[in-house]
Amino acid sequence: MDQLSRRAFITEAARVSVLASLGAFAGTLPIHAESSPGPTPAVSASKASRPNIVILVADDYGWGDVGYHGSTIRTPNIDRLAGEGAALERFYVFPVCSPTRAGLLTGRNPLRHGITGTFKPADAGLSLDEHLLPETFRAAGYQTWMCGKWHLGGFTDPAYLPMNRGFDHFYGHLGGAIDYFQHVNRELNQVDWQRNGVTVQEEGYSTDLLTQEAIGLIEKRDPARPFLLYLPFNAAHGPHSAPGSWLAQYAGVGDRKARTHSAVVSAMDAAIGRLFEALDKQGIANNTLTVFFGDNGSQSSAGAGSNRPLRGEKGTVWDGGIRVPAWIHWPGVISSGARNETFLSVMDVFPTLAGVTGVPTGNKLPFDGRDRWEAIRAIAPSLPDRIVIGQGKDLAVLDGEWKYVELPEEGEKHLFRIGQDPSEEHDCAAEQPETLTKLAAIAHEIASDSHSTKLKGAGAKPKGSGGKASKRAPDAKPGEGKGGDRRQGTRRRENQKSL
Ligand SMILES: [Ca+2]
Numbered sequence: 001m002d003q004l005s006r007r008a009f010i011t012e013a014a015r016v017s018v019l020a021s022l023g024a025f026a027g028t029l030p031i032h033a034e035s036s037p038g039p040t041p042a043v044s045a046s047k048a049s050r051p052n053i054v055i056l057v058a059d060d061y062g063w064g065d066v067g068y069h070g071s072t073i074r075t076p077n078i079d080r081l082a083g084e085g086a087a088l089e090r091f092y093v094f095p096v097c098s099p100t101r102a103g104l105l106t107g108r109n110p111l112r113h114g115i116t117g118t119f120k121p122a123d124a125g126l127s128l129d130e131h132l133l134p135e136t137f138r139a140a141g142y143q144t145w146m147c148g149k150w151h152l153g154g155f156t157d158p159a160y161l162p163m164n165r166g167f168d169h170f171y172g173h174l175g176g177a178i179d180y181f182q183h184v185n186r187e188l189n190q191v192d193w194q195r196n197g198v199t200v201q202e203e204g205y206s207t208d209l210l211t212q213e214a215i216g217l218i219e220k221r222d223p224a225r226p227f228l229l230y231l232p233f234n235a236a237h238g239p240h241s242a243p244g245s246w247l248a249q250y251a252g253v254g255d256r257k258a259r260t261h262s263a264v265v266s267a268m269d270a271a272i273g274r275l276f277e278a279l280d281k282q283g284i285a286n287n288t289l290t291v292f293f294g295d296n297g298s299q300s301s302a303g304a305g306s307n308r309p310l311r312g313e314k315g316t317v318w319d320g321g322i323r324v325p326a327w328i329h330w331p332g333v334i335s336s337g338a339r340n341e342t343f344l345s346v347m348d349v350f351p352t353l354a355g356v357t358g359v360p361t362g363n364k365l366p367f368d369g370r371d372r373w374e375a376i377r378a379i380a381p382s383l384p385d386r387i388v389i390g391q392g393k394d395l396a397v398l399d400g401e402w403k404y405v406e407l408p409e410e411g412e413k414h415l416f417r418i419g420q421d422p423s424e425e426h427d428c429a430a431e432q433p434e435t436l437t438k439l440a441a442i443a444h445e446i447a448s449d450s451h452s453t454k455l456k457g458a459g460a461k462p463k464g465s466g467g468k469a470s471k472r473a474p475d476a477k478p479g480e481g482k483g484g485d486r487r488q489g490t491r492r493r494e495n496q497k498s499l
Pocket of ligand 1: 060096296
């Protein structure tokens with residue numbers, strides 16, 4: 001029962017019941033009780049029948065930006081696919097891009113890698129001591145492709161490039177943000193668009209180019225072997241721009257930023273639709289397991305999207321920064337229309353995919369995530385598992401019914417019953433001092449972990465430079481240290497634009 005007591009289980013069952021009765025976050029999907037098993041599980045698929053795997057990541061894509069959560073942004077394909085599969089309604093990521101991607105590809109907590117913010121071009125990249133998901137699947141015979149945004153280093157040392165971390169093929173960009181049409185990284189003032197290490201100058205909208213490349217790889221694949229496709233869109237990250245045809249669909253939206261953001265999201269939704277058409281056309285849709293999620297919440301204070309009714313936004317450890325739209329799709333295996341409230345994290349993806357496909361992992365370091373297949377399939381009731389999330393010095397812990405939030409710069413510690421208080425409005429810290437102390441200790445445990453590779457993670461200099469890890473928080477802008485913007489409390493994180 002996932003390390004949880006019977007009492008906690010009963011509490012959780014009551015919570016699920018309350019949520020269902022309140023219609024919490026009611027969308028178009030029916031509630032599917034966690035205790036109701038779906039079809040016969042296909043756990044540990046045989047080597048001959050291993051499914052293809054597609055991992056779709058939307059950038060800066062918050063809770064309230066998807067149609068099935070009530071958004072006015074039109075996402076018909078994402079809604080349909082979530083409905084055909086299972087919406088993962090308690091899926092947690094990290095507050096900004098790089099840590100979420102590191103957590104996905106390692107199955108380990110990025111705080112162990114020292115990644116508390118985003119990689120900058122001068123940073124080497126995700127520690128080479130880390131074993132990545134594509135390495136595991138390539139060793140098992142999978143074709144491994146990546147089309148999209150990397151954001152785990154590689155500008156200064158080719159050892160950190162995707163092709164040298166387990167991907168047979170890489171097309172896309174290394175940095176955190178590009179212009180959608182010119183593919184220029186404004187931080188570097190140069191084109192950041194490449195195929196397997198060679199910069200390419202191409203006409204086209206990045207969302208469409210990435211999808212076109214992915215479809216081409218699928219069409220030209222070796223049909224005798226399964227494939228792993230990792231497609232992290234730069235949509236809907238800023239600087240926002242979209243083709244005129246998509247902007248025209250939102251001509252009635254008065255605010256320019258909201259209009260463009262909506263068009264960017266809908267263009268991505270259409271691209272996902274085309275990808276699935278290609279899978280259908282190839283006759284492999286039923287043998288393809290797809291996972292979709294946002295990499296962090298929307299930057300709502302800048303007018304780009306919504307995380308409502310969750311509190312906070314991108315760059316914060318409030319749920320608006322870390323609880324994102326997510327679903328899993330595998331026809332005939334995942335129950336259609338399921339709405340799964342099991343607490344999951346991005347760190348669970350690697351061990352879960354390896355477990356369900358029966359692929360042996362090549363990790364030497366222990367996972368923080370776990371194989372959650374049974375919980376995802378609703379085979380066994382599952383309670384909130386312990387998840388530790390950090391951003392800068394801020395920390396959050398999800399454990400049992402509780403969520404602990406620590407904001408050192410503000411001198412604040414909060415405690416919420418997150419299951420029944422998803423908007424984090426009712427602070428229980430004063431009523432539950434022992435729980436607060438316990439979760440605070442858990443939050444800091446990870447910093448002293450013996451499996452840390454942090455000195456080689458974010459902030460580390462390229463090999464041979466002799467540099468040490470940067471003392472400046474990786475997410476901080478030049479000149480932003482102690483004091484300054486930090487004194488503005490929570491508001492400081494609502495105004496970060498270069499994450
Ligand atoms: Ca992001």
